[in-house]
Amino acid sequence: MDLLLHLAVVVAIYSIFALSLNVEIGYTGLFNFGHVAFFAIGAYTSALLTLSGAPFAVGLLAGLAAAGVCGYLLSIPALKLQGDYFGIATLGFGEILRMVVSNEVWLTKGPMGLPGIPRPEILGFIFDTLPAYLALSACMALTTFAILAFVVLSPFGRALKAVRDDETAAEILGKNALRFKIKSFVIGSTFAGLAGVLWAHYTTFISPGDFTLTETILVLLIVVMGGKGTLPGPVLGAVALIFFQESVRFLRLPPEWTRLLGPLQQMVFGLLLVVLMVFRPEGIIRERGGRHGD
Amino acid sequence: MIEIRNVTKAFGGTRAVSDCSISLEGLTITGLIGPNGSGKTTLFNLITGLLKPDSGEIRFLGKRIDGRLPHEMARLGLIRTFQLSRVFPRMTVLENMLLAPQGQTGERLLSLWFRLPRIRNEESDNRERAFELLDLLGLMRLHDQFAENLSYGQQKLLELGRALMAKPRMILLDEPTAGINPTLIRTMIEMILKMRDRGQVFFIIEHNMDVVIEVCEKVFVLDHGEKIAEGRPEEIQRDPRVIEAYLGC
Ligand SMILES: Nc1ncnc2c1ncn2[C@@H]1O[C@H](COP(=O)(O)OP(=O)(O)OP(=O)(O)O)[C@@H](O)[C@H]1O
Numbered sequence: 205m206d207l208l209l210h211l212a213v214v215v216a217i218y219s220i221f222a223l224s225l226n227v228e229i230g231y232t233g234l235f236n237f238g239h240v241a242f243f244a245i246g247a248y249t250s251a252l253l254t255l256s257g258a259p260f261a262v263g264l265l266a267g268l269a270a271a272g273v274c275g276y277l278l279s280i281p282a283l284k285l286q287g288d289y290f291g292i293a294t295l296g297f298g299e300i301l302r303m304v305v306s307n308e309v310w311l312t313k314g315p316m317g318l319p320g321i322p323r324p325e326i327l328g329f330i331f332d333t334l335p336a337y338l339a340l341s342a343c344m345a346l347t348t349f350a351i352l353a354f355v356v357l358s359p360f361g362r363a364l365k366a367v368r369d370d371e372t373a374a375e376i377l378g379k380n381a382l383r384f385k386i387k388s389f390v391i392g393s394t395f396a397g398l399a400g401v402l403w404a405h406y407t408t409f410i411s412p413g414d415f416t417l418t419e420t421i422l423v424l425l426i427v428v429m430g431g432k433g434t435l436p437g438p439v440l441g442a443v444a445l446i447f448f449q450e451s452v453r454f455l456r457l458p459p460e461w462t463r464l465l466g467p468l469q470q471m472v473f474g475l476l477l478v479v480l481m482v483f484r485p486e487g488i489i490r491e492r493g494g495r496h497g498d
Numbered sequence: 499m500i501e502i503r504n505v506t507k508a509f510g511g512t513r514a515v516s517d518c519s520i521s522l523e524g525l526t527i528t529g530l531i532g533p534n535g536s537g538k539t540t541l542f543n544l545i546t547g548l549l550k551p552d553s554g555e556i557r558f559l560g561k562r563i564d565g566r567l568p569h570e571m572a573r574l575g576l577i578r579t580f581q582l583s584r585v586f587p588r589m590t591v592l593e594n595m596l597l598a599p600q601g602q603t604g605e606r607l608l609s610l611w612f613r614l615p616r617i618r619n620e621e622s623d624n625r626e627r628a629f630e631l632l633d634l635l636g637l638m639r640l641h642d643q644f645a646e647n648l649s650y651g652q653q654k655l656l657e658l659g660r661a662l663m664a665k666p667r668m669i670l671l672d673e674p675t676a677g678i679n680p681t682l683i684r685t686m687i688e689m690i691l692k693m694r695d696r697g698q699v700f701f702i703i704e705h706n707m708d709v710v711i712e713v714c715e716k717v718f719v720l721d722h723g724e725k726i727a728e729g730r731p732e733e734i735q736r737d738p739r740v741i742e743a744y745l746g747c
C-alpha cells in the first residue's frame with residue numbers, strides 16, 4: 205500500500221514536470237533538452253530557503269519564481285539560435301547548472317547534497333505522511349493541469365501552435381514568434397520549478413546526482429510516449445513510465461543484476477525515445493483533428 | 499497604397515529585383531506578372547519584410563516599411579499568401595482561420611486571466627466570420643480537420659480565407675491559382691471578386707493570363723528584376739516588350 209502511495213506521489217510530480225515540458229515541445233515545438241535544470245532550480249531554491257527557516261509557502265513561490273526567471277534569462281540567448289542549436293544550448297545549460305550546483309559548496313553543499321529538507325507546512329498542517337503528501341501533490345498536479353490546459357486551449361495557445369507549425373507563416377500573420385517562444389519557455393520552466401519543489405520536500409534530501417540528463421530523458425520520453433501536443437498525454441506517459449521504472453526497482457533481483465539495472469534502464473529509455481521519435485512521433489494519444497496521413 | 503521606389507535586391511551576383519518602381523495608388527486588384535525567376539516573389543518578400551532591400555524604399559499608407567519585421571507588417575494591415583501554400587498543418591482548418599485576426603486580446607497572457615468575457619466575445623465574432631468565409635470557400639465541412647488533410651487547392655483557398663480573416667488593408671497573393679484544379683480556380687476567382695466588391699484590395703502574382711484579364715485592373719510586368727511594362731491587362735498582352743520577354747526566356 206505504501207508502495208502504491210509512493211508511486212502515486214512520484215507520478216503526480218512527474219506529471220507536473222511532463223505537463224510543463226509539453227507546453228514547450230508539444231505546443232511550441234521547442235525541443236528543450238535541459239528541462240531538468242529548472243526542476244533542480246525549483247528544488248534547490250525551496251530547499252535552501254526552508255532549511256534556513258523560511259516557511260514552505262515562501263520556498264514554493266521562490267522556487268517557481270527562480271525557475272521562471274532563469275528560464276527567461278536562458279531563453280533570450282538560446283531562442284536566437286535555430287533548431288538543433290537551441291536543443292544543444294539547453295542541453296549545455298542543464299549540464300552547466302549541475303556543475304555549478306556540484307561546485308558551489310558554500311551554497312549547495314556540493315555533491316554531499318542537502319539533507320533534512322522540512323516537510324511542507326501550510327496553515328499549521330504538516331504534510332508528513334504519505335497520504336497527506338499525495339493529497340498535496342495531486343492537488344498541485346490538478347491545478348497545473350487546469351492552468352496549462354486553459355493556456356494552451358486559449359488564443360494564446362493557438363498562436364503557440366502556429367509558431368510550432370510554421371514560424372514564418374505565423375510572423376506573416378502578425379505573431380511575434382520570438383515573444384511567444386519566450387513566454388512558452390518561461391511557463392514551462394516555472395512549472396518544472398513547481399515539480400522540483402514538490403520533489404525536494406518529498407524526498408527531503410537532494411543532491412546534484414538527482415538532476416542529470418537521465419531525468420531529462422525520462423521526462424522527454426514521458427511526453428513523447430504519452431503524446432506531445434495533447435492534454436492527457438503527459439499524465440498518461442507519467443503513469444506508464446513511472447510505474448515501469450519504479451516497479452523494476454522493487455523486483456527481487458540478485459545484487460549483481462541491480463548494479464546493471466540503472467545503466468541498462470538509461471539505455472533502454474534513450475533507445476525507446478529515439479525509436480518513438482522515428483516511428484510514432486504522435487505517441488499513445490494523437491492530437492485531435494482527425495485522420496492523419498490519408 | 500503601396501509605393502515602391504527604386505528598389506534593388508541582389509543575391510550574390512544576380513539582381514533579383516533591379517531598380518524597380520511601382521505605385522499601387524487607388525487600385526483595387528493589381529496584377530504582377532513576368533517569366534519564371536523574374537523577381538516577383540522576391541518583390542513580395544521585400545514588401546512583407548522577409549527580405550531587406552539593398553537600396554530604394556517601400557512605403558505603405560505613407561509609412562516606410564522596408565526593413566521592418568514581418569509581424570509588424572501584418573499589424574499595419576499587410577497580409578500575404580505563399581506560392582507554395584503554407585497553412586499550419588497540425589492545426590484544424592478553423593484554428594487556421596481563427597489565428598489570423600490581429601490584436602486578439604486572448605493572445606496576451608495576462609489578459610487571459612482578467613478579460614475572459616471580452617475574449618469570449620472576440621472568439622465568437624471571429625468564429626462566426628470564419629464560418630461565413632469557410633462556407634464561401636467550400637471548406638465548411640472540413641473545418642475540424644487538420645489542414646494537412648486538405649488537398650493542395652483547398653489549402654490555397656484556406657490561405658486566402660486566413661488572409662481575409664486578418665481584415666488587412668491589402669492582401670498579396672502569390673500565384674493563387676497555380677497547381678489547382680479548374681473548379682477550385684473558379685472558387686478562388688469568385689472569392690477574390692466578391693471580396694473586392696466588399697472593398698478588399700489585392701496585389702496578385704499570376705501566371706494564368708485568363709485570370710489576370712478577368713480580375714486585374716492594372717498589371718505590372720517584371721523581367722529579370724526590372725519593370726518592363728505597366729498598364730491595363732489587354733494592353734499588356736499586346737505589348738511587344740512583354741511578348742518578347744515571355745518568348746525569349
Ligand atoms: N533566397 C534566395 N537566395 C538566392 N537567390 C534567390 C533567392 N530567392 C530568389 N532568388 C533568385 O532570384 C531570382 C528571382 O526569383 P523569384 O522567386 O523572385 O522569381 P519569381 O518571379 O517569383 O519566379 P516564379 O514565377 O518561378 O515564382 C531567381 O533567379 C532566383 O533564383
Ligand SMILES: [Mg+2]
Pocket residue numbers: 538539540581
Ligand atoms: Mg515566385
